[in-house]
Amino acid sequence: LGCTSSDGVLRGGSKLQARAQQVAFMSELEDIFGSDHRNATESRLEELTNLLRPIFASLPKNSQGAVSSSAARYAIHRLFVQRHGW
Secondary structure, X not given: OOEEOOOOEEEOOOHHHHHHXXXXXXXXXXXHHOHHHHHHHHHHHXXXXXXXXXXXXXXXXXXXXXXXXXXXXXXXXXXXXXXXXX
């Protein structure tokens, strides 16, 4: 999805950068928790990414294609309300 900058804006970044960040993150998880946990996390991460994609696409973005931290919080909250009935 991206990363948050010091100014509180979620950066879209390139697909290549996002994939590299995801691979690095998953490698660290595997080092800490083992490969079984990594496989389960990859599955959940892919599902969450696919669920958040249309919400993210509809959010207002700045000139660099980034959303604010409050907009990102809204998207995540909305997803969890839909999934868990909060």
